[in-house]
Amino acid sequence: MHPRIEDYAVIGDEQTAALVGRDGSIDWLCLPRFDSGACFARLLGDEDNGHWRIAPSGPEGPCTRRAYRPDTLVLDTEWETADGAIRVTDLMPQRDRAPDVVRVVEGLRGRVTVRSTLRLRFDYGSVVPWMRRSDGHRVAVAGPDAVWLRSEPEVLTWGEDFCTFSEFTVEEGESVAFVLTWHPSHHPRPPLVDPREALRVSVADWQAWSARCRYDGPHRDVVVRSLITLKALTYVPTGGIVAALTTSLPEELGGVRNWDYRYCWLRDSTLTLGALLAVGYEEEAEAWRNWLLRAVAGDPADLQIMYGLAGERRLPECELPWLSGYAGSAPVRIGNGAVDQLQLDVYGEVMDSLSLARVAGMTPRPHMWALQCALMKWLCEHWRQPDEGLWEVRGGRRQFTHSKVMVWVAADRAVRTLERYPALDGEPERWRELRDEVHREVCEKGYDPERNTFTQYYGSRELDASLLLIPRVGFLPPDDPRVIGTVDAVRAELGHDGLVRRYSTERATVDGLPGDEGAFLACSFWLAQALHLTGRADEARELFERLVGLTNDVGLLAEEYDPVAGRHLGNYPQAFSHIGLVNTALTLFDGEKAG
Structure with a gap:
């Protein structure tokens, strides 16, 4: 057993x-x-x-x-x-x-x-x-x-x-x-x-x-433990941070949702960079930023959602039939076929990360802005394409709302960079037009006025936990009724024992896979942040306390949690979960001292 x-x-x-x-x-x-x-x-x-x-x-x-x-x-x-x-x-x-x-x-x-x-x-x-x-x-x-x-x-x-x-x-x-x-x-x-x-x-x-950590608010011990875990998941020769230590730990016991997470995802870049900078780990943040620049260098059309530890691009997926799988959860996979997917959100995440690095005063790199301009040129020409979305679905491409929101983020950060640093060359008018057009389209096609909520993809009635990031990235202010409606809808329809699933797997879904999965811990942290931003601080803290209580006896978190069985699921320890913990603590307890 x-x-x-x-x-x-x-x-x-x-x-x-x-x-x-x-x-x-x-x-x-x-x-x-x-x-x-x-x-x-x-x-x-x-x-x-x-x-x-x-x-x-x-x-x-x-x-x-x-x-x-x-x-x-x-x-x-x-x-x-x-x-x-x-x-x-x-x-x-x-x-x-x-x-x-x-x-x-x-x-x-x-x-x-x-x-x-x-x-x-x-x-x-x-x-x-x-x-x-x-x-x-x-x-x-x-x-x-x-x-x-x-x-x-x-x-x-x-x-x-x-x-x-x-x-x-x-x-x-x-x-x-x-x-x-x-x-x-x-x-x-x-x-x-x-x-x-x-x-x-x-x-x-x-x-x-650990003594370098500048965070001194409530739950400092679990915040430091999460930062140590992120440090442990860092491949120090290159600065890359793997998503998890393991492969094929299941999202459902006995199921087939078993993936290899021993690689570096661009989706983690902004959240990781922000957490490291906020708590005083500038050296680690710069190593991660430099890894990012090396990994994404090249033709913007070839931008991948993940890379190997040193920026390797080929991560072919195969199965290991001699391994029975954790608790019989087969197949066991190494490599990750999602590496070949189109995910438009990564352009927003890269632009956001590099914008954050520049504003934070990190050591400039002369080629960085040229790379960002190349990314924006490609995005202006291809942003209307459907993609596989943040969750790497294997059921076909859609017009995912979160992907388009992150296209808006890319354009917004490009415009803001030129406004802050006018000596840089760029195409401010074209990028403003892109930003405005994407915003209008998302509010028209990715929003359900009958239910007052944004949706998983254009024309659908499904929800997605990634919509909780809309106020965090600045697409709409937290007090916008559409934001509040979305937070309430996600909480009601994707909630399970106070935690949040990524999306519904009970009906025919976009991921193209059988079976179910647990509550996604990073999304549950996003809900706590969204509750705080929308003025429900007490509820946000209550949820954060619940999530902290899910760490094991040595302070670690997996990718997901099964509220029914009361156990962790998915690859472990999961960087995305620990990044969520750190960023939520920073959001909820900004400037507050531990009692």
């Missing part, structure tokens, strides 16, 4: 990251990058697809307690047994292109027998490596991958059934440290990491980074 998604905590080194369960098992780890093949894929299959468990020997069971060390990504997991108590501390120290997993076992009380069970299975659990000994270490090699395992002090270790076992005892005050290190198999082994020094440095570095 699979643990719940929220039973996992995250450790990472800003190149990749691992999921650690309450039972002490690392069930997901891709090496050496977020988007590499997993060497531990139990999350999407079974034990034989790879995992690494360290826990008291005997029947498997969850830990007694666990927590991150304050303001860090260093995880402490403790077990109380009849013989005593132990703590396992998990971390991934940061060093260039040589990812390590460090696991330190400490005796807290009594004398406890501990077992380590390591099953390495490269290429998403499909390749069993050849294991050998070398200089007192265990070495696993398969094709391009090599992994070294060592312990300090050395403990009894043996191989059996293509698995590596270690067993030892610890008493109060004693400790045993394990280090798992990856490198390309054709390269020599990298220098050894001192596990205890790595622990000390990691704690100090994470706490120093």
Whole structure:
């Protein structure tokens, strides 16, 4: 039986990251990058697809307690047994292109027998490596991958059934440290990491980074935890931020809505950039802005909705039939076919992001405005096309209202940039005409006057949670009756136990997929912001408190939540959810100090 998604905590080194369960098992780890093949894929299959468990020997069971060390990504997991108590501390120290997993076992009380069970299975659990000994270490090699395992002090270790076992005892005050290190198999082994020094440095570095956060309002702890999570999802060599650590965690248990989120989406750009700048992380914001500029450079007609960690464009989608899927949710997919979709909203998101960066005083880039002008030229000529929309539907293109609103955003930000910086060249009259024309069309074709609400696409009666962003992006003021009507309609028709779904899946929908999905957490945060903007501050805070209460015991959020089953759904941890949490806190508690 699979643990719940929220039973996992995250450790990472800003190149990749691992999921650690309450039972002490690392069930997901891709090496050496977020988007590499997993060497531990139990999350999407079974034990034989790879995992690494360290826990008291005997029947498997969850830990007694666990927590991150304050303001860090260093995880402490403790077990109380009849013989005593132990703590396992998990971390991934940061060093260039040589990812390590460090696991330190400490005796807290009594004398406890501990077992380590390591099953390495490269290429998403499909390749069993050849294991050998070398200089007192265990070495696993398969094709391009090599992994070294060592312990300090050395403990009894043996191989059996293509698995590596270690067993030892610890008493109060004693400790045993394990280090798992990856490198390309054709390269020599990298220098050894001192596990205890790595622990000390990691704690100090994470706490120093967290101390830079300027947010000092209510719920600061969960805001900082969300920012740490965004940092953990950052691929530091390029500055790109992946949407989630995982692939194919389902939006419905047993369903087919299983996608690979280990890539960088342009839709996240403005919201992420704004959150980072608002709380004092200018360096990270500039790295993200620079990634964005590199990724979108080229022919504006070729603008994609997502890219690889370094801006790669080819992300071919395929299925892995040897993996049964999380809780039987198949197929398991890698790559993402939505990369080839047309989504007009990304032009607005890119223009908004670069406008925000310029206004915030970030280091200018000489080619940035030329790129923006090229994007606007293409958009002026092609904005009337139908597209697949924000949610990457696979049921055909439509005239999505949110997409057209974001076309308006692109034109609006271009005009505002020229008004603020008149020395720049551009086509202000053409862009003003585009802005006005799109605004008129959306208000005419994307609005249902009978119900006083904007609609999912032109001519429909369906709703979409993306409409909650209309006041946030400035398309209409929050006190406009059409905005208030839209917020009320989305809340009433897409709401579920106070949370919000993206759109209805109960009737024939535009996404072209069978089954259902949970409430979308980012959309629920958007509702809280919309309630605040429309003058319902108490209701907004009540919803925010509800959403904060959905974080797991270590402060993490998945993509969705099932209010009926009371559990997380979708890929995890989800950047969009944590960005929503940070931005909602900034909106609701602007200037307010923690009580």
